[in-house]
Amino acid sequence: MKVWFRRLLALWTTAFPGIQRLTLVLVVERTYGPQLLGQFSNDLGIAGLLGYFTAVGLCGLTLVQLPRAQGAEARGVLGRHAALQLLLLALAVPVIWGLARTGDTVVSGTGLLYFLAGWSLWQLMRHAMIAKSRYGVLSIIDACLFGIALIPLFGRWPNNLADLFLFQSLPYLLLLLPLGWLIVRSAPWRQPVRQWRSDGRRGVELGLANLFTGGVMMAVPPYAMNVGGTRYAALFGLLLTLLGVALLVPRAMALQMIPQLARHRDAVETLRAIVLKARRRLLMIAVCVLIVLSSAWFALQATLTHWAFTVPGATVIALLLITYLAISQLSIVSANVLQVFEDSFFIFSANGGYLATMAIAALALALSPWSGLAKLVGVLVAVNLCALIRMLAFDRRASRLLGVV
Structure with a gap:
């Protein structure tokens, strides 16, 4: 019973950010209406893109390096990553400032900076x-921080986007205090320069690699708008949102798997x-997701008369997106193995090639x-074809690292 409860708690904890974002968007829409929601979603999307550089890459390294470290070594790893993150956030300031001053790309530069930092x-x-594996503590802190961030929304106190972002970010910005204390105590400036350079490079490579794969799906609705019109753009937006919810559990399992793999790397x-068992489990999940x-x-098409089901080719589009979702799940384990062995350049190269091939194909089709x-x-x-080729490349590379071939 305790094992199953711990697994459910781990899944809930790792899936919580996706649930949190969905809840936040719904509350903002209900409280402030569509206009502020549109502004909020715009800046939130830009924060997500910048977050690939300020958070995603370094967090991936933290998942790999921290499980193998203990005591002072663990503090050193976390302190170094915290210092690197503050440096990346400092580099993001002129980027946000530039976006805020050029056209309507960013609605609130100050609010965006608050949110990105927190x-x-x-x-x-x-x-x-x-x-x-501090899932219990994490779930309590997550719930408290999210609850505090939601309190002002129910009173409609923030009446502009900058204040809204500030109230969303304030509980998280308080983490500057313990992180500052950690950096001072761990004294990462005494660590070898090569370690800083290595972690910085790998963090950026992992961030870019994740941006490349995520960028393909983020670019699909605008592409659909350009070649098919508003109905197809809305259809893709609806389908990608629903499929994103379906991805919460597989992504949570993947995130939970990385520390376990890192502890047994040697x-x-x-x-x-562990890898063989995980591959079998994800294969079953991918087949179940597909079915x-x-x-x-x-079933929905047969029972509902929603506009999404009347768009020409909607079923073909939905099935192709579902197939892509299943293929993506099959590559998770091998991608985690590459991350555990910190083979970030191969991940970056494979995902970069995937993005470049897709860009060429999309341009050729558009013309x-x-x-x-x-x-x-x-x-x-x-x-789907590019995702399949990338999956096979990841599998072959992971097998070599594990000494299978």
């Missing part, structure tokens, strides 16, 4: 607790057994004389 700092602390036989989501689509639907289907077929 979110990035908290992600580092969250991943440190996940790395050390025990190759044990690592192979359940496809069945759900046909073709085909109909909008044919262009969209062609892009989705290319996405």
